Amino acid sequence: MNNPTRTPVSRRSRPAKDPLSQEVIVKTAFDLLEREGSSGLSMRKIAKALDTGPSSLYVYVKNLEELSTYVLDYGLGKLVLPPAADGSWQSNLFDALNAYLTVLYESPGLAELALTTIPIGPHSLALMEYILARLDEGGASSISAAWGVDLLLLYTASVAFEQTSRDRMGTTLQTITETFRSLDPLRYPMIAALKDVMFSGDETGDLQRFRWGLEAILRGVLQTGDKAPGRDVNA
Amino acid sequence: MNNPTRTPVSRRSRPAKDPLSQEVIVKTAFDLLEREGSSGLSMRKIAKALDTGPSSLYVYVKNLEELSTYVLDYGLGKLVLPPAADGSWQSNLFDALNAYLTVLYESPGLAELALTTIPIGPHSLALMEYILARLDEGGASSISAAWGVDLLLLYTASVAFEQTSRDRMGTTLQTITETFRSLDPLRYPMIAALKDVMFSGDETGDLQRFRWGLEAILRGVLQTGDKAPGRDVNA
DNA sequence: ACCTGAACACCGTTCAAGT
């Protein structure tokens, strides 16, 4: 059975199993998240995909929560921020948040992570830094910028989350609209009157609504500044 | 073994086990949520607390998701909205959202539900109706009111969620502040410059910050109105 | 140092069987 010519034949009949590493684990986890949504993000599924046992992962990752923060940041790696040199600070800001929204749309489950895990990875920080810089350009005070960036990121992530969780289960949307349609207009007159406006629904309407919210927040953030907090909102 | 006097003796030697009902299930679930946070909300734990098997619950409740919406609304039952007759619409609005925030603070896990499940129960709707009415009083357009109410509720719930999830795990807060403290100021100059403002931290600061956000959103919502969407935010 | 197997203590949901 030996090869008499002793041609060096690799003892590895097939490529060696990739050794584990934090990087492969995060990448695999992200793939699962993209393919199956947030329920795909489980230690056991990741382990199975890597052809090993779940306990092996704990060498590279403290627990699922820590892994989640890595996965979020890995997903945010796709984010491309517009060059700050081009365009106004406002359009750059809108474009950046739009890009954020798009990334969250494209990987179902990522929006939930963005809402649930602490964004302290390099890509999260880069986005934060970018937005802070645009707000600063726009003349926002330190407080406005520091607190406003949270508001803007939260808003964007939650719009994405609402959308993706609506897609996930088609039933839910029906439940909602049915509920609102059958409301007692005497008990909930405002809701009854506005129910059509509240659910624009179509995709173009969604984007328009997203933009509307962004503008509203931005206006408010820039104007509220660090004036003495007063009761009068319209002053 | 028979009682010869035939005195009517209850066959029930102890009070009959409360028959199951959606109401007891929801109440028990909420108690668990309050005591153990969101991880306490499980079919099996609820069943155990009711001294039955998990399968029994499915007679009264479709699944955990549906139950979650009931639990959220049950928790919101504690919400007391200020009488609309007293005070200005603005102070009523602030008070209502403050009450909402307080309820979410007081029942750990409720904030997560508010962010995650669809609020179509009567108490959620009452809160929504109340806020819509105040915005209407304040002269908001239909669109501003309809879209603004979402923004205000989302903001409040997320402030509560961030706070409660910070309390849950004391480690996390340290991780965050450490990360921000050790950031490279060359790579993230804005974050480095503003890191102290971003984490006011103390409780009074939290409330102040909450109020600041509310005012910012309100300002923006009222002003953005239904003007033609323009690029210029400051106009 | 890394990986494995096996175990522990959990999940949600279904379903045939009982009353």
Added chain:
DNA sequence: ACCTGAACACCGTTCAAGT
């Protein structure tokens, strides 16, 4: 109509044992 037991197909995490 309601409740039960048992099962199915999952979870995250730990730990002694191997190499």
